[in-house]
Amino acid sequence: MSPDQSNWSFFAEHRAEIFSATLDHMALVVIAMIIAILIGVPLGMFIVQRPTLRAIALAVASIFQTVPSLALFGFLIPIPFIGGIGKRTAIVALVIYALLPILRNTYVGLTGIDPAVLEAAEAMGMTNAQILFRVRLPLALAVILAGIRTATIITIGVATIAAAIGAGGLGTFIFRGVALVSDSLILAGAIPAALLALLADFLLGLVERKLKVS
Amino acid sequence: MNAKTEEFLGNLIEFREVSFHINDIPTRSILSGISLAVSHGETLVLLGRSGSGKTTLLRLMNGMLFPTQGEVLVQQRSTCDWDLIRLRRGIGYVIQEAGLFPHFTVAENVALVPTLEKWDRGRTAARVSELLILVGLEPTEFADRRPRELSGGQRQRVGVARALAADPPILLMDEPFGALDPVTRAELQREFSALARRLGKTIVFVTHDLREALLLASRIVLLEAGRIVAMASPQEFLRLEHPEVRAFAASLEAAPGATP
Structure with a gap:
């Protein structure tokens, strides 16, 4: 029996487990992304007019991104409320990783608008809120979505490591495979994770193209 | 708002001894000692080189900027006292x-x-x-x-x-035709000139093109380094002796046959 066949038969035998781990994985990613968007986009809107806060927020988000993911999971375990073993800690870590691309792109999108458009908006008597919601946000949407797309792909990858702190998902197969020196097990985690990332990239890319103006 | 304007036929916009400095530093003065009244229905052209302060002057009229000294009145009320949203929508x-x-x-x-x-x-x-x-x-x-x-x-x-x-009773225009090719520009200038006469709006028009000023203006205000150096009707303007007027007139002669 060739190794290929053994992989395929392994996948076939364990397809129910792989499927449920994939669902767990997606749940982790989706929850983390929703929270990261709910924090990142409003925060990005908030820091547009506040240079000091902007420097701080972007610096903090960048620093978090440089911490190796396994280390970040480790650091979070002893922290009360948000830490510990399990899904909640994993989600906190994933949110921290997803935040920078969303925050940065929200800020860049909102500020990278043709000054003539903003001047006209102001001079025509639009209020600041109207300028934000009717001009800046719609024009920034494609750029913000590009940030969400990057963040989603990062999160799908980093979420495999969340298995190390007992959060489940596709990483469970990978860690078990590494421990048992089993390629089949590693691939059972790695292939669906890669496919998820490709699929998310493709779908969000479609939406992004739809939103692009001019 | 319109009904209110109709009753009122005096100066729609008035500058009283207006100066404008960046960051309140008098040495970096963009405009100084500007007194100017724009009356109902006229087309006032602000003429000047780049950096002469004409755009700043325009932006003081709709509360995009506020004077460092003096006051700008629109319909006899200082721009500082206006609800800016209401002011700008008018x-x-x-x-x-x-x-x-x-x-x-x-x-x-x-x-x-x-x-x-x-x-x-x-x-x-x-x-x-x-x-x-x-x-x-x-x-x-x-x-x-x-x-x-x-x-x-x-x-x-x-x-x-x-x-x-x-x-709106007032129209502010900041080099609106500046980025167009010469043929389209001439076309739009002609059409706009006819349109302006028909609409009876009060128009303040910024340009660095004397030909455009002569075509559109009922009155030309020439700015140099943040000060008004000449104010005249298009007919009188070219006869003025001020060096900056002569400099602009020379620019007109440099392009023969292009006089409107």
Whole structure:
């Protein structure tokens, strides 16, 4: 029996487990992304007019991104409320990783608008809120979505490591495979994770193209 | 707002000893000692080189900027006392490159102020069609296009239509035709000149092009380094002896045969 066949038969035998781990994985990613968007986009809107806060927020988000993911999971375990073993800690870590691309792109999108458009908006008597919601946000949407797309792909990858702190998902197969020196097990985690990332990239890319103006 | 304007036929805009400095540093003065009255129905052209302060002067009129010293009165009320949103919605504004909203259609762009003012749909649609015809764009052909699908001249026409949408008594224009090719520019200048006479709006128009000033102005104000150095009707302007006037007149002679 060739190794290929053994992989395929392994996948076939364990397809129910792989499927449920994939669902767990997606749940982790989706929850983390929703929270990261709910924090990142409003925060990005908030820091547009506040240079000091902007420097701080972007610096903090960048620093978090440089911490190796396994280390970040480790650091979070002893922290009360948000830490510990399990899904909640994993989600906190994933949110921290997803935040920078969303925050940065929200800020860049909102500020990278043709000054003539903003001047006209102001001079025509639009209020600041109207300028934000009717001009800046719609024009920034494609750029913000590009940030969400990057963040989603990062999160799908980093979420495999969340298995190390007992959060489940596709990483469970990978860690078990590494421990048992089993390629089949590693691939059972790695292939669906890669496919998820490709699929998310493709779908969000479609939406992004739809939103692009001019 | 319109009814109020009709009753009032004096100076629509008045500058009283206005100076404008950046960061309150008097040495970095953009405008100094400006006194100026814009009366009802006139087309006042602010002429000057780049950096002479003409755009700043214009932006003081709709509260985009406020004077460091002195005061700017619009309909006899200081811009500092106006509700800025109300003030600006009563003043049309056209800039170079038009500044149209790229995510709006032509119709939505023109309908901006009526939409903000919550006009009903029918009245807005009728007004948009009326304005597009006024600026020479066929509504059925152009209403649903996006700004990127228009030529520079067409965009500028939409910019004028948008500024006129809520029928403001005052129109501020900052080099609106500056970025157009010479042929389109001449075409728009001619049409706009006829339009301006017909509408009876009070217009303040910024340009560095003397030919454009002579064509459009009922009065020309020449700015040099933040000060008014000459003020005259187009007929008198070319006869003035001030060196800056002569410099501009020389620029006109440099292009023979192009006099309007």
